[in-house]
Amino acid sequence: xxxxxQITDEMRAQIGKxxxxxxxxxxxxxxxxxARGIGSDDPIHYDVDFAKSQGFRxxxxxLGYIGTPVFLPGKNDPTFGFPRREGGxxxxxxxRGLLDGGTETEYFDVICAGDTLVETSHLxxxxxxxxxxxxxxxxxxxxxxxxxxxxxxxxxxxxxxHM
Amino acid sequence: xxxxxxxEDVQEGQQLPPIKITPDKQQLVKFAAGSGDFNPLxxxxxxxxxxxxxxxxxxxxxxxxxxxxxxxxxxxxxxKGRVKKFGVSxxxxxxxNKEITVNGVVTGKRQEGGENLVDLDVWTEDPDGKKTTPGNxxxxxxxxx
Numbered sequence: 001x002x003x004x005x006q007i008t009d010e011m012r013a014q015i016g017k018x019x020x021x022x023x024x025x026x027x028x029x030x031x032x033x034x035a036r037g038i039g040s041d042d043p044i045h046y047d048v049d050f051a052k053s054q055g056f057r058x059x060x061x062x063l064g065y066i067g068t069p070v071f072l073p074g075k076n077d078p079t080f081g082f083p084r085r086e087g088g089x090x091x092x093x094x095x096r097g098l099l100d101g102g103t104e105t106e107y108f109d110v111i112c113a114g115d116t117l118v119e120t121s122h123l124x125x126x127x128x129x130x131x132x133x134x135x136x137x138x139x140x141x142x143x144x145x146x147x148x149x150x151x152x153x154x155x156x157x158x159x160x161x162h163m
Numbered sequence: 164x165x166x167x168x169x170x171e172d173v174q175e176g177q178q179l180p181p182i183k184i185t186p187d188k189q190q191l192v193k194f195a196a197g198s199g200d201f202n203p204l205x206x207x208x209x210x211x212x213x214x215x216x217x218x219x220x221x222x223x224x225x226x227x228x229x230x231x232x233x234x235x236x237x238x239x240x241x242x243k244g245r246v247k248k249f250g251v252s253x254x255x256x257x258x259x260n261k262e263i264t265v266n267g268v269v270t271g272k273r274q275e276g277g278e279n280l281v282d283l284d285v286w287t288e289d290p291d292g293k294k295t296t297p298g299n300x301x302x303x304x305x306x307x308x
Contacts, residue, residue: 030197033193033196033197034197034198034230035197036193036197037190037193037194037195037196037197037198037227037230038194038197038227038230038231038233038234039184039186039190039231040234042234042237042238044242054242055242056242062230062233062234062237063230063233063234063236063237063246063249064226064229064230064233065197065198065230068199069199071199079200079201079202080199080200080201080202081199081200081201082199099253100225100226100253101252101253102250102251102252102253102298103225103226103229103250103251104248104249104250104251104298105248105249105250106247106248107245107246107247107248110245157250159252
């Protein structure tokens with residue numbers, strides 16, 4: 001029962017377990033589409049010549065956009081687009097409610113159109129709020145490397161709240 | 164893009180220029196296309212999950228608000244600055260066709276590892292002034308010297 005839920009040793013053992021890698025593409029079209037989606041009119045996200053004149057390789061990905069996961073029918077979630085990968089952590093969570101708790105991104109380089117990123121993710125943390133209605137906070141960390149250089153360009157932590 | 168900020172000029176307590184946006188359905192559909200998040204919660208007013216939540220309007224994507232905070236942080240950094248990190252918590256829902264305001268303030272500045280770092284508190288507010296998406300950021304700014 002959800003009311004009696006406790007984080008088990010089996011669940012804690014999933015922390016740190018890494019998923020298989022997945023490619024994320026950053027293209028001129030995808031950067032422009034994301035920029036339009038957030039209502040930005042900054043030419044750094046649209047105009048390649050302008051972006052180059054400012055010292056960038058190409059148009060710059062808006063903050064929060066770290067590419068689009070390559071979509072393969074049957075292998076990606078049809079609603080959210082994220083990859084459903086083999087391996088990685090598996091949690092048996094009894095709660096039906098789900099909320100987005102937060103997003104945190106650490107950048108080590110600027111992400112530009114033309115970049116292909118290789119992402120792996122792992123379960124970083126599990127916390128249970130025990131007072132009141134139980135809520136399980138699940139934090140996943142995704143690490144994005146530039147496919148060409150192998151350099152880590154960003155790490156993003158996503159917290160979901162199950163209740 | 165606003166004028167470039169330089170490390171020497173930035174002061175603790177300095178406020179970021181606010182960004183205001185009132186997302187309509189077309190805007191959220193564009194965001195769905197750009198982000199790949201096609202959850203109907205954000206664009207279908209008949210989506211069955213809305214009613215049990217007591218809502219008659221669609222909910223703005225949390226990641227849309229994260230991106231709005233990102234716009235304010237990017238504008239502060241300018242093209243010569245670099246955003247080192249930024250994060251938010253989603254504490255309250257924002258609804259379709261309701262104005263969202265992004266605000267921010269400088270909370271500190273320091274030199275570390277050869278970089279000129281500026282710390283910011285950043286957040287979104289709903290029309291009642293409630294902070295629905297509080298967060299913080301660290302930006303490396305260029306020096307005049």
